[in-house]
Amino acid sequence: MTPSDDGLFSALMQRGVSRRTFVKFCAAMAGALALPATYAPRIAAAIGSAPRIPIIWLRGQGCGGDGDALLRAASPTVSELLLDLVSVDYSETMMAAAGAAADLALTETMATYSDRYFAVVEGAVPLADDGVFGLTGGRVFRDVVREVCDGALATIAAGSCACDGGLAGAAGGRTGAVGVGAVVGTDRLVNLPGCPVNAANLTATVVHYLTFNELPPRDVRGRPLFAYGGLVHNQCERRSHFEYGEFVLAWGDEAAQKGWCLYKMGCKGPETFANCPTIRYGEGASWPVKAGHGCIGCTMPAFWDTMSPFYQRLPSPLPFAPDLTVDQVGGAAFAGVAALTAAHGAASYVRQRVLGHRTRRGDQQQPVPGPGSAPPPAEATPPEAPEPAEATPPEAPEPTEATPPEAPEPTEATPPEVLVPTEATQPEAHEPPESEPSRAPGPAEPPVDAPSPEPDPFAPEPG
Numbered sequence: 001m002t003p004s005d006d007g008l009f010s011a012l013m014q015r016g017v018s019r020r021t022f023v024k025f026c027a028a029m030a031g032a033l034a035l036p037a038t039y040a041p042r043i044a045a046a047i048g049s050a051p052r053i054p055i056i057w058l059r060g061q062g063c064g065g066d067g068d069a070l071l072r073a074a075s076p077t078v079s080e081l082l083l084d085l086v087s088v089d090y091s092e093t094m095m096a097a098a099g100a101a102a103d104l105a106l107t108e109t110m111a112t113y114s115d116r117y118f119a120v121v122e123g124a125v126p127l128a129d130d131g132v133f134g135l136t137g138g139r140v141f142r143d144v145v146r147e148v149c150d151g152a153l154a155t156i157a158a159g160s161c162a163c164d165g166g167l168a169g170a171a172g173g174r175t176g177a178v179g180v181g182a183v184v185g186t187d188r189l190v191n192l193p194g195c196p197v198n199a200a201n202l203t204a205t206v207v208h209y210l211t212f213n214e215l216p217p218r219d220v221r222g223r224p225l226f227a228y229g230g231l232v233h234n235q236c237e238r239r240s241h242f243e244y245g246e247f248v249l250a251w252g253d254e255a256a257q258k259g260w261c262l263y264k265m266g267c268k269g270p271e272t273f274a275n276c277p278t279i280r281y282g283e284g285a286s287w288p289v290k291a292g293h294g295c296i297g298c299t300m301p302a303f304w305d306t307m308s309p310f311y312q313r314l315p316s317p318l319p320f321a322p323d324l325t326v327d328q329v330g331g332a333a334f335a336g337v338a339a340l341t342a343a344h345g346a347a348s349y350v351r352q353r354v355l356g357h358r359t360r361r362g363d364q365q366q367p368v369p370g371p372g373s374a375p376p377p378a379e380a381t382p383p384e385a386p387e388p389a390e391a392t393p394p395e396a397p398e399p400t401e402a403t404p405p406e407a408p409e410p411t412e413a414t415p416p417e418v419l420v421p422t423e424a425t426q427p428e429a430h431e432p433p434e435s436e437p438s439r440a441p442g443p444a445e446p447p448v449d450a451p452s453p454e455p456d457p458f459a460p461e462p463g
């Protein structure tokens, strides 16, 4: 069948796919994109009216498993939708043409659909020795990738080799293999790691563009969040066995037959981001853990180096407590930090209250310094520094107490002068005048030059 420019749905009808099957596919795509089921009609409308979008599929340094995964998709067919509806115009491994005819198909597609085709790259890009380890039609694969991807509306790196070099780029590799992003940049690049890529995620990426006219949101590694936004461990059907400490300890043992957790057999699910448990492979038939094999973390960067040995369990965060999980250790550490923070806050509050109380009490008991008096004790100063606002009120009343001496009445200012003459007249008090012999000794007579004729209140009492 030749894809029709009338729209993908009419091409699908010509293929014999029923409307029911088409709607079912759209609902599955909504699930793959982590969208509510209510998006299914919108996806159906978008796909049904979408124009033909060609795909140019390049294959670099890899095993070819990603293209094979696409072709092995079951019916009704994600691969048919891609091959017959979206249309792969160029693929060395899928097309019938070869040699010059294949090259002609490539150049014609690029010229006719400039900036309107998807470039899908499978396999790594070898750069060592000026790229001689990868040649296509006599040209260095690196240059072909640059040329094709520069003219595409978007590039999809299908599989781990295309994302970061994969096996060819692992330690010991001689070809200098890198991912597509190292050659063409990451602005319009979607990385779909996996060994192999999941065909459903590839289809969902294209469907997302057809529906929303933009590429799906991606993480810092260029991976779509709908497919790589969650841990395998959190979606795994064996997770309950992990929580109950029910582990497979040997291949084929009773625990393995019961479907218990594969963590101790080397499963890397707790450190791997992918939607394998929910999207699965083979049109949702199964995935490695369901089949009895642990996750090897193939969607993670440089997984051949970072996730191997594949049959050794992940290192325990606490070597002396190997049964504790990362989540348990992290939770305990968080609780400990929270408790210490609360204790520190309470101690700081009590300390400030005590110091504030001492400061206020010290200010109230501290005598008003007079001329020649000793300076205030040194320990009274520190409380005033941290609490200037609290230290101020006790100082306010002092001017009020000091005010009376500053506004003295003339009589109050004279006491020193009164005392001097009192001492001078004291003999006169003991020697009353002869004209008043019967008079009892009274207060001393004020001196003639006393400022006030009033009796001195500070004079000594008679007798």
Ligand code: SF4
Pocket (backbone or CB within 6 Å): 232, 233, 236, 237, 238, 239, 240, 242, 260, 261, 262, 263, 267, 268, 269, 270, 289, 294, 295
């Ligand atoms: S089998 Fe792997 S992914 Fe599944 S619960 Fe166990 S450790 Fe996690």
